[in-house]
Amino acid sequence: MRRILEGSQAVAESVAMCRPKVVCAYPITPQTHIVEGLARLVAEGRLDAQYVLVEAEFSAASVVLGASATGARAYTATSSQGLLLMTEVIFNIAGMRLPVVMTVANRAVSAPINIWNDQQDSMSLRDCGWIQMYAEDIQEACDMHIQAFTIAEELNIPVMVCMDGYILTHAMEPVEVPEQEHVDAYLPPFKPKFYLTPKDPITLGSMAGPDAYMEIRLLLHQSMQRASFTIREEANRFEEAFGRSYGDLLGSYRAEDAELLLVSMGSLLGTMKDAVDELRDGGHPVGIVKVRTVRPFPRTQLHDALADARIVGVIEKDISLGLEGILCSEIRSAFCGAARTPNISSFVVGLGGRDVTVDNIKDIALGLLSDDTCRVEVAGIDHEVLWSAHSEEE
Amino acid sequence: MEAAGPDVIIANATGCLEVFTTRFPRSSWQVPWIHSLFENPASVASGIEVALKALGREDEAKVIAQAGDGGTADIGMGAFSGMLERGHNILYVCYDNEAYSNTGFQRSGLTPKDALTTTSPAGPTSWGNLTRKKDLPAIVAAHGAAYIATSSVGYPVDITRKVKKALTFTGPKYLQIHCPCVPGWGIESAISVRMARYAINSGLYPIFEMEYGKITKVRKIKKEDLVGVEEYLKPQKRFAHLYKYPGGEEHIKAIQAAADANIEKYGLLAE
Numbered sequence: 001m002r003r004i005l006e007g008s009q010a011v012a013e014s015v016a017m018c019r020p021k022v023v024c025a026y027p028i029t030p031q032t033h034i035v036e037g038l039a040r041l042v043a044e045g046r047l048d049a050q051y052v053l054v055e056a057e058f059s060a061a062s063v064v065l066g067a068s069a070t071g072a073r074a075y076t077a078t079s080s081q082g083l084l085l086m087t088e089v090i091f092n093i094a095g096m097r098l099p100v101v102m103t104v105a106n107r108a109v110s111a112p113i114n115i116w117n118d119q120q121d122s123m124s125l126r127d128c129g130w131i132q133m134y135a136e137d138i139q140e141a142c143d144m145h146i147q148a149f150t151i152a153e154e155l156n157i158p159v160m161v162c163m164d165g166y167i168l169t170h171a172m173e174p175v176e177v178p179e180q181e182h183v184d185a186y187l188p189p190f191k192p193k194f195y196l197t198p199k200d201p202i203t204l205g206s207m208a209g210p211d212a213y214m215e216i217r218l219l220l221h222q223s224m225q226r227a228s229f230t231i232r233e234e235a236n237r238f239e240e241a242f243g244r245s246y247g248d249l250l251g252s253y254r255a256e257d258a259e260l261l262l263v264s265m266g267s268l269l270g271t272m273k274d275a276v277d278e279l280r281d282g283g284h285p286v287g288i289v290k291v292r293t294v295r296p297f298p299r300t301q302l303h304d305a306l307a308d309a310r311i312v313g314v315i316e317k318d319i320s321l322g323l324e325g326i327l328c329s330e331i332r333s334a335f336c337g338a339a340r341t342p343n344i345s346s347f348v349v350g351l352g353g354r355d356v357t358v359d360n361i362k363d364i365a366l367g368l369l370s371d372d373t374c375r376v377e378v379a380g381i382d383h384e385v386l387w388s389a390h391s392e393e394e
Numbered sequence: 395m396e397a398a399g400p401d402v403i404i405a406n407a408t409g410c411l412e413v414f415t416t417r418f419p420r421s422s423w424q425v426p427w428i429h430s431l432f433e434n435p436a437s438v439a440s441g442i443e444v445a446l447k448a449l450g451r452e453d454e455a456k457v458i459a460q461a462g463d464g465g466t467a468d469i470g471m472g473a474f475s476g477m478l479e480r481g482h483n484i485l486y487v488c489y490d491n492e493a494y495s496n497t498g499f500q501r502s503g504l505t506p507k508d509a510l511t512t513t514s515p516a517g518p519t520s521w522g523n524l525t526r527k528k529d530l531p532a533i534v535a536a537h538g539a540a541y542i543a544t545s546s547v548g549y550p551v552d553i554t555r556k557v558k559k560a561l562t563f564t565g566p567k568y569l570q571i572h573c574p575c576v577p578g579w580g581i582e583s584a585i586s587v588r589m590a591r592y593a594i595n596s597g598l599y600p601i602f603e604m605e606y607g608k609i610t611k612v613r614k615i616k617k618e619d620l621v622g623v624e625e626y627l628k629p630q631k632r633f634a635h636l637y638k639y640p641g642g643e644e645h646i647k648a649i650q651a652a653a654d655a656n657i658e659k660y661g662l663l664a665e
Contacts, residue, residue, distance in 0.1 A: 021448035022441065050444040055476035059437035062430060062473065066405060066441020069428050072448050074441070092430050196426040196442060198401045198455050203421035205412075205429035212418050 001177050007138040007168040010175045011103060012037025014142040016047040017183040018101075018149045020075040021190075022067035024052040026060045028082040029115045030165035031105035035077055057082035061089035061102075068098040069204055071195030073149065076100070079165060080107035080121045087125065094129025094220065096205055099152035099159075099190075101145065102130075106266065106317075107165040108352040116353020117165040118317035119266060123294070123326045129220055131159040131227055132294040134265040138163075138173045140246050146178070147234045150187055154230050155223055164267040164317075166353070178242060186241045224296045231293055249298035250305055251290035254280055258287030260368055261309040261342075263302075263331060264316060265291040268349070268356060272315070275361035286365050291327065303334040311372045312342045313364055317350040324348070324376040346376045354380055397557035398458060398485075400425055403446075405439040407461030407470065408432040410496045411489065426455070433470035435459040436477035436486060443482045456561055457483065463490040463504035467528050471503075478537035478566045485560050485567040488530070491575035499578035503528040506598070507652075508645050509632045511578070516635035521645055526652075531570060535607055540565035542604040546572040548590030549601075552613070556603070563605075572599050580631020592626040595619045597653035600660045614664035615657070623650045 005013070012034050015023075023042070025035040041047040050067075054060045057078050064074035078086060083104055093100050104122045108114040119134075126132060131151060135141035141163040148159040163169060194202055208216055232248040239245040253273050255261060262272055269290050279286045289305045291298070306312050314328035323329060328346035335341040347364050350356040360380055395402075404427045406412050412429045415422040430438045439459035446452045459477070466474055466488040477484060493511045494500040501514040501523050510522040531542050540563040543556045553571060560567040572593055574586040581589055593599040594613065601613035624646060627633040636642035657663055 022444050024441070024444075050448040052440065052444055053480070054437065054440075055472055055479070058434065059440070059473045059476050062434035062437030063441035063444070065430055065434075066428070066438035066443075067445035067448070068441075069438075070403070070442045070445035070449070072445035074445070088431055089434065096430070196403045196428060196455075197451075198403070198426055201424060201426045203416055203423050203427045205406075206416040206418040206421060207413050207429075208418040216418075 001179075002174050003177055004172055005138070005175045005177070006033065007141060007163065007171050007173070008033030009037045010138050010142050010177070011145060011163070012041065013177060014145045015075055016041045017178065017180055018075075018146055018187055019073065019189070020049055021072035022050045022052065022064060022074040023076070024054055024060045024063040024067070024074070025076045025078065026054055026057045026082060028057070028079045030107060030117070030169045031077045031079040031082070031103065033169060034103055034105065057085045058089060061086040061093065064100050065089060065093050065096070065098060068093070068100050069096065069196050071190070071192040071197070073190040074100050075102070077103035077105065079105045080109055083121045083125060084109065087128070090125060090128045090130065093158050097156040097220070099156050101148045101152055101159050101161065103145070104160055104162045105165040105169045106162055114352040117167055118351045118353070119162065119164070120318045120351070122160060122162045123318040126295055126326070129157070129224070130295065131157055131224070131231070133159065133161055133292055134294065135161065135163045135168065136246065136267060136269045136290065138168055138171065139175055139244070141168055142175060143238060143242065143244055143246070146183060146187060147238050150234050151227065151230050153190055155227050156193060157220070157223055157227060162266065167267040176244070182241060186238065227296045228298065247290060247292055249293040249296070250301050251292060252305065253288040253290065255287035255289060255305070257285060258309055259285040260311040260313065260365060261287050261289050261306055262361070262365060263289045263291060263306070263312060263314045263327070265294065265327065266317070268315065268317065271356055271358055272361050275358045275365065278358065279362060279365055284365065284369060294327070297330055299334045302331055303338060306331070306334070306342055307338065307340065309342045311368050312344045313347055313368050314344065315347045315349055315361070315364060317348075319348045319351070319378070343372045343374050345374050348378045349380050356380065395425070397554040398456060398561060401455050402426075403442050403455045403457050404428070405430070405435040405442060405457070405459045407435040407465040408496070409462045409465060411460065413496065432465050434473050435461050435465070436470060436474040439484045439486070440477050440480065440482050443484055456485065459484055459486045461488055462495070463488060463492060464494040464502035467503040467530050475537065478534060478539055481565050483564055483566075485557070485569065488568070488570045489573050490570050491573045491578060492527070493575065493578050495575045495578045499575065504530065508636060508649065510635055511632070516639075518639060522632070522635060531568065531604070534568045535604055537566070538607065539568055540606060541567040543568070544570045544572070544599070544601050546590045546594055546599065546601060547574070548572070548587055548594060552601070578632070580634070581629055585629060589626065589629065592621050596621045596623045596626050597657040597662055598623060598626060598649070600656045600662060602660055609660070612660045612662060615662050616664045620663070623653050
């Protein structure tokens with residue numbers, strides 16, 4: 001059924017259809033509407049789950065860890081500072097192979113304190129052992145959650161579904177809300193591969209010394225690599241069941257015969273598609289490669305998708321301070337040892353909610369077409385503000 | 395464990411207990427057991443308890459969380475408070491050896507005043523730990539916990555009885571067990587039980603039970619068992635500086651006064 005819904009409400013309804021048994025979260029802007037929505041669904045009796053109110057994100061993550069280890073499908077959501085506060089538990093959930101699903105409503109990280117959108121929060125946690133997927137629009141965010149539970153439970157790897165704060169969480173869009181019976185058919189009840197019960201006692205979270213630690217970490221790494229296949233299979237299975245597809249680990253838009261390929265993830269892709277339409281109308285051979293999955297990192301797929309382009313511009317809302325955009329560095333690694341490497345440039349945009357317009361994207365694209373020198377740029381800067389800060393420093 | 399029986403699920407904090415019982419690939423635990431982090435057994439246990447409810451398995455197992463004094467009173471305090479406040483049906487056991495022993499005996503919030511630890515060393519300008527021991531049972535009581543008890547490895551039968559009793563209550567239960575740490579306290583292992591008993595019989599570590607906020611029972615000190623605090627302090631290297639530096643006798647007097655205040659407050663002396 002097609003309904004006009006706020007992104008957060010749509011995600012809350014999708015998560016509820018996945019029938020989590022334990023929901024536990026702590027309020028933080030801009031994630032809050034999601035867990036408020038779930039709280040309402042539980043209060044109205046539409047979701048049969050234990051909804052736990054905790055004193056901090058650290059405990060929210062710890063509660064879903066305990067619940068998942070006991071065999072319950074468990075869900076939480078957070079943003080920015082909340083995600084960073086969870087960090088220790090986040091690594092632990094992955095190391096213990098618990099199939100938790102968590103929404104990250106992407107937001108900038110303090111300081112300066114800023115509640116608006118960028119992707120610094122989840123990108124800073126890309127090495128924690130969770131599968132990380134980024135949604136382009138509200139519909140994809142909803143559908144990604146349903147896929148996330150199947151992927152997590154199949155592989156015993158937790159999944160982080162990242163959606164841009166405000167831009168997706170607070171926007172209203174027409175959303176195709178699936179029927180409960182279709183979701184039930186696609187996502188069966190959780191059958192844990194191991195769980196805490198006196199009927200068959202197990203020890204979880206042992207101490208592993210130098211003799212075993214590396215092997216256990218390698219097993220997680222190998223499972224993460226195999227996750228590429230599961231993500232692709234689930235994308236296909238989802239398309240068969242619901243008729244919607246967003247690509248698998250990657251997607252693309254007007255990428256055929258493109259001389260310049262722009263790469264990004266999340267809601268920025270919508271703006272970029274408009275820019276590419278205008279550029280194509282003007283005769284410029286520009287296309288888009290969309291990254292849906294940052295972990296596992298689709299290295300070979302990205303190599304194949306970008307290899308024929310002369311120029312690649314990676315546009316992203318995060319920065320590894322002192323280096324460049326994080327995704328850009330990783331994309332460069334996809335060309336390590338390749339026979340031919342496109343000229344790859346990094347563009348950091350939209351930090352802390354700075355608006356990114358169609359014209360910003362066109363400027364980047366036209367700039368690259370006229371001068372393809374590899375570069376790192378932080379784009380959309382107010383030079384007057386920057387100049388006055390510099391003169392104060394001096 | 396013996397008192398709780400086989401139908402339990404244990405959430406353990408990081409610490410000596412976890413390290414020496416679960417070296418991969420072996421485990422000493424014959425009951426379902428999970429260790430996540432240092433500061434979160436209260437939250438992990440909360441997750442276990444709600445999952446059992448959500449899955450209709452609440453009769454399957456009793457949930458027990460275990461941690462040390464640092465994990466409970468300091469770094470895990472927020473999570474512990476949350477667990478108490480939410481009213482989960484969990485027995486939380488704190489093994490109180492009065493310092494971070496697993497990492498080599500550093501000062502915690504439950505380290506007593508004037509005790510030497512590696513991060514509160516004593517010397518001509520310091521008497522060791524400068525702050526008094528946090529009154530954790532009182533903090534737990536302020537949360538409205540169903541059952542609170544202190545106990546000691548000096549009296550193992552008391553521990554067994556209290557674990558059994560605690561598990562008859564619904565809601566959050568707290569058991570704080572005083573445990574001498576042989577290397578940390580600087581004592582011979584042969585006298586660790588005696589030290590545990592002197593802590594009680596001097597009045598320094600009152601043993602009591604509370605039900606729904608009211609003290610229902612205290613462990614009385616028999617007249618012939620009553621000892622001065624020096625009997626307890628002298629054999630421990632962590633208090634040796636009180637006998638080494640001038641002015642130490644004032645500190646010993648203050649410790650005796652604290653013990654006497656406990657005896658008065660809890661009515662510890664047997665008639």
